[in-house]
Every structure is written in C-alpha cells, then in structure tokens.
Amino acid sequence: MSSPALSPAYRHSILTRIFGTSRPHIITLAAIIMLALIVLAAIFAPLLSAHDPVLMVPSERLKPPSADHLLGTDAMGRDLWARILFGGRVSLIVGAGATLGAVVIGLPLGLLSGYFRRLDPVIMRIMDGLMAIPGILLAVALIAIIRPSLTTVIIAILIPEIPSVVRLARARVLTAREEPYVEAARLLGTRGPTMLVRHLLPNTVAPIVVQSAYIFAAAILTEAALSFLGVGISAETPSWGNIMADGRLYFSIKPSLIFWPALALTLTILSINIIGDALRDALDPKTSKRKG
Template sequence: MADSTPLRAALRLPTAKLAGLGLGFAPLIAAIVLLLIVLAAVFAPYIVPHDPIAQNPVLRLKPPSADFPLGTDAYGRDLLSRVVYGARISLTIGIGVTVMAVVLGLFIGLVSGFFRTADAIVMRIMDGLMAMPSVLLAIAIVSLFGASIWTVMAAITIPEIPRVVRLVRSIVLSAREEPYVEAALSLGTSMPRILWRHLMPNTFAPLTVQATYVCASAILTEAILSFLGAGVSTETPTWGNIMAEARIYFQLKPSLILWPGLALSLCILSINLLGDAARDILDPRMGKREG
C-alpha cells in the first residue's frame, strides 16, 4: 500500500539507508549534538560573547538578555561563555583519560593474557584497584598531588585501567589458543611479534566501544570531582565548577545549574549512544541476531 502522505514517502529512503548501516535516528542525532559540542569547545575563543572569567559585580545574577543569552552568575560572569569554555576542559580530560587508559590497559592486558606467570600478579593488582571506589580514589590522588588538569586526568585514568585490562585479557585468553597463534609459536615467532601482529588486532573493535564508555565516565567523574571541590582550580570554568558555585543560588536562580547540567547530560548521552551504535556495528554476533 502506498504511503498516505508525502512526508512518509520522503522519510522512507533515509530511514532505509540508516537501517542498512546499522544506525537509527538516535545515534545520528547524538553524533550531531556531540559534533556541535566539540566545535563549540574548539572555537570557543571566537564564538563566546564575553570573557568567561571576567567578574563584574554590577551585572551579577542578571536575567537572559541580548548581551547575556543565558544570564550572568553570582560574580557577574556570562553564563553562556562559561558553559562553552567548560566543554573544553571536559572534552580534554575525557579524551586524555581515554587515550591513557586504552594504551596502558591494552599493553597490560596483552601481557597478562598471554603470559600465565604474570597474569596472577597483574590481575590481583587490577582486582585491588577495582575494589576501591573510583571517585574516592581520585579524590585521594588529587589531595596528595594537588589539583591540576594533569593530576585530575591521572586520578581518573587509574580506576579506568582495570576495566580495559580485563577486556583485553579476556580476548587474548581465547585468541592465544587459536591454531594461527600456535603455528606462529611453533615457527619460532618472537613474542612481541605475536602480540603485535596476531593478538592485538583482535582487540580493536571491543576497545573502540570500550573507549566511548571510558570517555563518558571520565567526563562525568571530572564533573563530580569539580562539584566536590577536588577537581581543577575553581577559577577554571568547568561544568562541575559552575554547578558547584551555583548550588547556593539554586532556589533563587535554578538556571545557573540547569544549563551546565544540561550540557553535561547531552555530552555523556551522545557519547553513550554512539558507543552503543559502534557496538551494534562492530559486534558480528549482534549483526547476526538482528539479521
């Protein structure tokens, strides 16, 4: 039966194309939202209307206007400018933590999964790290070494490494029993070459998906640390710092928390949706079930 309206007919072709790629409208919208956040963070100095740290007590708690689209905070700073600049810190920490956790977790997981003697020691260390609450561990590290972007990144990375290690280890444990690995061993292939050429490629697809979840978790943890006062310097505009400063004005002006909280939620939701889409595409078992 033909479509009853031209709109349905117009939507059929794009929808079919997205379905053929294993994508739906949600991942597409998530990709657009995340791209806008990234572009806003990269070009923040050129698009924000005001200096995000310049204080002007005369303009404190102003309502939205043409000059201040989201209003001002308790120190007279433009809220829109601070929210946009906050994206820079969150994405920097999220990407930095992801790169460090994946690289270190990949190396440790390969060694642990292939060498049985090292596996027992390494996994007990990883189990110990996973037993500690990640936020409390991060607060302890920041308290010991001081608050800075690099310290916060290191503090968030350490709890994320065991999750990557366990994923890589599980893949290597099953792959090392494959005939092609046994053939390489019997031919005298060096251990580094086996790990690099034969085992590591098996981890690419799962690590790609895991990296999206690590990035989202890192951004959320950074916001929690900043909200608790254990993140980067309070003078630095981050989504967590903005919400922390605004909590005492919540009843007077809830929008001070609403806008950075909305930006944080949209960023994390977009990354998670893209991670789910990547899992559906890269996991062949998922594709068979959907087929």
C-alpha cells in the first residue's frame, strides 16, 4: 500500500491556488517572469555583453552610460553591465548549490530522525548545536579556515541551512507515522528503507519545496553580504556583493555602481520569496481552506 498519488484534478487545483484564481495572479506571474528573465540573462551573459567582466581599462574608468557601456564603467574601467550579468551567474550558482546541498543532506537526516527513535536524539542534538551558532558567523569562520572559493562559500552557506530542512522533514515524518496508510503498510510488513521512500518521503516533498525557495533567497543574500564584507568569493570574481563592495568607495560621485547590482539582488530575492509564498499558500491545507 502506497501513499496517495496526485491526481490531475488535484495538480490543477494546486496550480490554481498558486496563482490565486483560475487566471494567473498578476504578482505571482510577474515574479515568475522576472526570475526567469534574470536566470536567462545570467545563462546567456556572453551573448548579452561583448565586454570581459574582469578586463580592467584604466582609461575608461567611471565612464557614464553610453552605447558601448550600457551602465557605464566602474573605478577599474570594467563594464558594469557585463559584471552584473556575470555576477548573476555566481549568485545564482551559490543559491542553487547551497539549496541543493542543504536538501540532499538535511532531508535524509530528517527522515531518519523522525522514523528511528534511537537516532533522533543524536541527530537533533547536532542540529541544535548548529542552530546555536549564527549562520553568518559560522559561514565567516568556515571561510576563514578554508581558502576562499566558490565551493567554499557554497559549503559555508549550506551548513547553517541544514537544520531547518532536518527539522521540517522530521516533523512531517512524525505526523505521517500516525496516518492510517502508514499503519496499514506497517501491518503488511513494510519496514526500513521501503517505508521511508514509498510512504514517508512523499509527505515531505511539498514543504521541502517551499523551504527550498526561502533557502535559495537566503543563500543569495548571504553570499552578497559575505562578498560585500570581503570574506566571500575572491574580489576578482564578479558577484553582486563584490560589485557593491567595489562601488561603495565611489558612492558619492557615482551611486549607480551600487544601485544597479543592488536592484538586481533585490528583484531576484523578492521574486523568489513571492514564488515561495505562492507555493506555501498552495501546498498548505490550512491556508487553502482559509482562502476557500
């Protein structure tokens, strides 16, 4: 006996609740379009700018916007438009890598913690220890210990996010264990991995998807904060945080050096959070009933 599958009608109702009505909700739709454009711009960055984002041309420093430099140049003569496009690549990779890592590590631990009572105290005490340390401080400490790089930043950001995934998955498993279909499967002799994969894992997918959206946004913001503080990705690598860090010294004479990367960062995080809220409202039965 397996957990109930999602029927086409139920999938349609989820999509309907995501957009608020049978017609797409304008705010959610705008967020999806905005995020899609940002992702496509990052993917096709080499096609959208003919300039090298790391090439320094001192004679072109602090140039205003022009046909050759759409957003002007920074203090090193680098094209700002190119740096924002390629910086989006770095920020999105960090967000995706941290989210994927947190889910891949946290979801199995949450399933094991919720199902096996002997493992629960051990796993949860480790998670409590990680949660006791502020995420940004833990990230800074890890980066200080290990040589700064893109991989190091991703690892430093994902580790503080693991406890939230573990606790959420554990809570869903503890609730699902009392469901009739789980009891029936247990009476039929289903045990261990089969029980976890076939009956308990499907119940954690929806909340984990919602949580992943918030982790994605938080990871991008954390990377920008770390880079702005000078403890993230190396200064030579364009990222939205690095671009703002480079421009802060020239803010009084050219505020656009901070404005444009900050705008890209804001639109990305805002879009992800709006999509996450829409998914939460669609997949949370209590919210759905209130709206119904």
